[in-house]
Amino acid sequence: MDGDRHDSREYLRDDRPRRRGGAGRLGAAVVATILAVAAFLGYRGELPGWPTLERVPAAAPAVVAPRPPLDPVAVAAGIEPVLVNINVSTKPFGVGAAGSGIVLTADGQVLTSHHVVKGAESVKVTRVSDGLVYDAQVLGYDSSTDIALLGLVGATGLTTARLGSSSGLRLRDEVLAIGNAGGTGEPTAVAGRISDLDSTILALNSADLSRKALSGMVEISAEVSSGQSGGALADHSGAVVGVIAAASGDREDEDPGVQAQRPPVGYAVPIDTAMRVVRQIRSGTPTETVHVGPTATLGVLISDARPSGARVDVAIYGLPAHNAGLADGEIITSIDGKTVTSARALRAAINKHKPHDIVELGVSGPGGQRTVRVVLAPGTPN
Structure with a gap:
């Protein structure tokens, strides 16, 4: 939902002002060793802070024979x-941000991370090529x-x-994470091994301290960098097996000494999960979580x-709710005759609509x- 303060994330997006010019080609040298954790701070106009991550590891499967070795350059x-x-x-504020993407179709469908384009005008x-x-x-x-x-x-x-x-x-499989590290336009690759196949992470947005839980993530023992979000996680054969999403950073439950000793890791959305979302979008049918088309x-x-209900904390001046007379502090109790039990329920209902649709809200106030009746306006991805 637009403006919802409880569902925003930055993850690895590079929010520094963009420099003009074509993207550079990937050099022959590939970063194959794990680098020291960099302390990225800020949100608007800077590299965002690393998210706080709380991981719930999956049970390790039985030991199996190793894969063929990965050739990072190839x-x-x-x-x-x-x-x-x-x-x-x-x-x-109209500031620039950067990320990466993976070409899926010859006519230009590109897979990326939601947080890379969140709020994009x-x-x-x-x-890259x-x-x-x-x-x-x-x-x-x-x-x-x-x-x-x-x-x-x-x-x-x-x-x-x-x-x-x-x-x-499988655990210990070698993989390569590659994307627009640092938002410079120069793709960087870093090799590592899979250290967890089913991580649940809690990502902290350093700008507003909101958190977002992601489950079923692939954890890799490699330091992915800001700007690589939406980039590819590739296996030893060069097939894309994941979409880079997040990196480890400072944890709220660890003192600085422990944090300094903990090796960096990265997280990726499994490609099977990503493609299920892609197929849903292509079907043209929205769900409670999948939004299709303009927002x-x-x-x-x-x-x-x-x-129960969704409380209006701020009705933004000049936008539909304000124009329809909704006031701060009022409670939205229904939409199109269906009960609204929470902010999430209202978001899910709006998610199924398109700009210029008319919705009927039940509102409780003083x-x-x-x-x-409210005419929905065009918005940015949320």
């Missing part, structure tokens, strides 16, 4: 033609899995990624009401219960 060379850099202008995509720049539209997204699908305007004949299956991944907005900041 795998990186195969991924480069299907990798893109993503640059967005975000609300409310405009999206530009640069092909030749620096060609496209305007992009957000075709759909799922914040619960941190996956988004973009469409490049006017794209044809693009080289597409070879997708593997995350169901066959509609009420123009409110909301929170859970007690005992003057009692009333019904309000």
Whole structure:
């Protein structure tokens, strides 16, 4: 839901002001050793802070024979033609942010992380292999899995990624994470091994301290970097088996001495999970978590009401809710005749609508219960 303070994340997005120019090609040298953890701070106009992560490890499977060795240079060379850099202008301040993406179709469908395009007013995509720049539209997204699908305007004949299956991944498998590290436009690859196949992480947004839980994540013993979000996690054969999403950072439950000794790790959304979201978006049918097409907005900041409903914390001036007469502190109790039990329930209902749809809200306030008709406005991915 637009403006919901309880569902925002930054993860690995690079929020430094963007520099102009084509993307650089990946050099022959590949970062194959784990680097020291860098302390990225800030949100707007800077590299975001690392998320706080609380991990629930899965039980280790039985020991099996190792995979063939990974050749980082060869795998990186195969991924480069299907990798893109993503640059967005975000609300409310219009600052630049950057991430990575993976080309899925010849006509320009690109897989990336939801948080890379969250709040984006405009999206530009640069092909790593030749620096060609496209305007992009957000075709759909799922914040619960941190996956988004973009469409490049006017794209044809693009080289597409070879997708593997995350169901066959095993502990200790060698993998390569590659993306737009640091938002510089120069893709960087870092090798590591899978250390968990079913991590549950709690990601902390350093800007507003909101948290988002992601489950079923692949943990890798490699230091992924800011800007690599949406990039590829590839196996020894060069197949894409995951979408880079987050990295470890300072933990609230550890003292600084322990934090300094803990090796960095990265997290990726399994490709099977990502492609389930992609197929849902392509179907054109939204769900409670998957949004399809342009985003509609009420123009409110909301929170859970007690005992039930969605409390209007702020009705943003000039946007639909404010224009319809909703006031701060009022409770939205229903939408189109269906009971709203929480802020999440209201978000799910709005998620199924498109801009310019008319919704009927039941509202409770100092003057009692009333019904309000609201025309939804175009919004940014949320």
